Amino acid sequence: MGKWRGKTAFITGGASGLGLSIAKQAAREGMNVVLADLRQEALDEALAWFGENGAGAIGLKFSVTDREAFEEAAREAEKKFGNIHLLCNNAGIGCAHGPLWEMSYDDTDIAIDINLKGVLNGIRAVVPRMIGHGEGGHVVNTSSKNGLMPPPSLGLYNITKGAVVSLTETLAGEMPQGYGASVFCPGPFKTNLGMTSFSVPAILRGESPGAPPSPPPPPPPQDGADFDIEAVRSSELNSDEAGRLVFRGLNRGDLYIITHSEFYEGVRARCEAILRAFPKTPPNEAFKQAFSFIVYNPVFSKQREYR
Numbered sequence: 001m002g003k004w005r006g007k008t009a010f011i012t013g014g015a016s017g018l019g020l021s022i023a024k025q026a027a028r029e030g031m032n033v034v035l036a037d038l039r040q041e042a043l044d045e046a047l048a049w050f051g052e053n054g055a056g057a058i059g060l061k062f063s064v065t066d067r068e069a070f071e072e073a074a075r076e077a078e079k080k081f082g083n084i085h086l087l088c089n090n091a092g093i094g095c096a097h098g099p100l101w102e103m104s105y106d107d108t109d110i111a112i113d114i115n116l117k118g119v120l121n122g123i124r125a126v127v128p129r130m131i132g133h134g135e136g137g138h139v140v141n142t143s144s145k146n147g148l149m150p151p152p153s154l155g156l157y158n159i160t161k162g163a164v165v166s167l168t169e170t171l172a173g174e175m176p177q178g179y180g181a182s183v184f185c186p187g188p189f190k191t192n193l194g195m196t197s198f199s200v201p202a203i204l205r206g207e208s209p210g211a212p213p214s215p216p217p218p219p220p221p222q223d224g225a226d227f228d229i230e231a232v233r234s235s236e237l238n239s240d241e242a243g244r245l246v247f248r249g250l251n252r253g254d255l256y257i258i259t260h261s262e263f264y265e266g267v268r269a270r271c272e273a274i275l276r277a278f279p280k281t282p283p284n285e286a287f288k289q290a291f292s293f294i295v296y297n298p299v300f301s302k303q304r305e306y307r
């Protein structure tokens with residue numbers, strides 16, 4: 001019997017894309033599933049799959065920005081399925097593009113409210129209950145490859161996703177025995193993110209979602225390089241893959257769940273740039289011992305390399 005069978009997963013942004021894929025994989029693992037999402041039609045559509053496949057699932061409509069609603073949803077989920085064992089803080093939106101100094105205050109607030117505070121709200125509402133039941137549990141927070149290597153002009157998205165990496169690394173070190181946390185850092189997947197990044201902020205502002213603007217043109221070739229756009233797009237994974245990758249990471253005990261090798265060089269360059277910046281003076285060993293908890297987070301040494 002698999003370790004997830006009979007347990008309960010609570011997944012935000014669970015009605016679409018990566019969240020729905022994680023939810024379907026959770027159901028395949030024998031879990032009961034709570035789909036949390038802001039869009040009722042998407043929830044209804046998503047729930048049909050669970051009904052057809054005889055999986056236990058409910059949909060709860062609320063925004064992850066609404067703290068009271070999140071607490072109420074956690075209570076509702078427990079009433080239906082009992083204890084929660086897997087929390088996936090996955091709801092998020094794409095943010096306005098451009099240099100940080102051009103971002104409007106509204107765009108800044110909505111990005112942080114959903115992509116960062118939404119994750120913190122989930123941790124606050126669900127983790128004490130999870131620890132309280134004592135049966136073990138795990139939190140998966142969806143960041144992005146941008147959380148590991150922030151490219152220019154995507155600053156709002158980068159800062160929220162970078163913070164999700166940092167908070168998950170912190171959380172993983174704080175969770176008691178039998179509990180853990182992982183950060184999901186996807187590269188490009190085919191999902192509804194282009195549409196929901198416009199419709200969700202509109203819904204939260206009480207406006208009609210309307211039609212999203214046409215997708216932006218592909219980025220121009222760099223340094224005059226020529227490329228075949230179809231070949232480029234083939235690196236975009238089908239969202240069905242996401243759930244399988246997340247559960248593979250969970251079962252291996254991965255802190256970072258990473259999907260695309262294309263970003264390896266960029267992340268390595270960042271890590272190496274940070275290491276190069278350290279002073280070459282010998283460290284004060286007494287300081288290191290006295291403040292060992294700020295000098296080293298043991299969660300990093302537990303990570304294995306897979307081929």
Ligand SMILES: NC(=O)c1ccc[n+]([C@@H]2O[C@H](COP(=O)([O-])OP(=O)(O)OC[C@H]3O[C@@H](n4cnc5c(N)ncnc54)[C@H](O)[C@@H]3O)[C@@H](O)[C@H]2O)c1
Nearest residue numbers: 013016017018038063064091092144188189191192193196
């Ligand atoms: N698709 C990609 O290429 C990609 C890459 C990296 C990271 N991500 C991240 O993956 C996560 C899921 O995105 P996706 O690509 O599956 O998009 P998606 O639009 O298909 O799914 C996201 C879901 O989250 C819901 N949602 C958004 N804001 C919400 C809120 N405030 N409260 C409740 N529900 C809310 C939406 O209604 C939607 O159903 C996001 O955090 C996104 O930033 C996606």
